[in-house]
Amino acid sequence: MWRAFTATGADLLWRVPANRVLPVRKLLRDGSWLSDIHAGTDPEKRDPVQVRVLAYQLKDTSSAAAQDDYRLVTTLLDPRRYPARQLAALYRERWEIESVFAEIKTCQRGAKVVLSSKTPDGVLQQIWAHLLVHHALRELMLRTAATRQLDPDRISFTETLRSARRSVTVTPGGLSP
Numbered sequence: 001m002w003r004a005f006t007a008t009g010a011d012l013l014w015r016v017p018a019n020r021v022l023p024v025r026k027l028l029r030d031g032s033w034l035s036d037i038h039a040g041t042d043p044e045k046r047d048p049v050q051v052r053v054l055a056y057q058l059k060d061t062s063s064a065a066a067q068d069d070y071r072l073v074t075t076l077l078d079p080r081r082y083p084a085r086q087l088a089a090l091y092r093e094r095w096e097i098e099s100v101f102a103e104i105k106t107c108q109r110g111a112k113v114v115l116s117s118k119t120p121d122g123v124l125q126q127i128w129a130h131l132l133v134h135h136a137l138r139e140l141m142l143r144t145a146a147t148r149q150l151d152p153d154r155i156s157f158t159e160t161l162r163s164a165r166r167s168v169t170v171t172p173g174g175l176s177p
Helices: 002-006 084-108 120-148 157-169
Strands: 013-016 033-037 049-059 067-074
Touching: 013 084, 049 084, 067 084, 084 120, 084 157, 120 157
Parallel strands: none
Antiparallel strands: 013 067, 033 049, 049 067
16 A cells, blocks of 8 residues: 555555564664665565654553553655654544544544435535534534633543533423533
8 A cells, every 4th residue: 555655646644553673774863764664565574765753752641650651654755854753643533534534424423324215415415514513513612711721722622522512402491501
């Protein structure tokens, strides 16, 4: 896959397991290093692809002692143009969009809920409705974060969704469940 994607002119930044053996061929000034990877179809390791390896840790925000090890491989070989810290930060940001997709597909809509419309126009209407609800929830999260002077990423989407659901299902004057 690596060769297929790079043949299109794309630059890649992929996560690999932290325990994957990636020998140091040349250590670079930012702590990253050049190494080789091989396709699974190359068991004799005759046709390597040169990559740059970035290894780093992210401290878990829930526990000061906990840390997660990460290892990325990239086609971006120049550490001056593409510093390891910046690539690691960009990779983390890239995963935020995956979180948003999960919010819409799994949390908001429900894991096994299928769009119920029987027509293309109806399906589009449902998709737009889900996107509008998601936008409204995200806007609520942003305003809440601003009010409390927090990073918006620290506000839980799931908790915001639960609160919104409770607020529209509670009978005025009644007790919430």
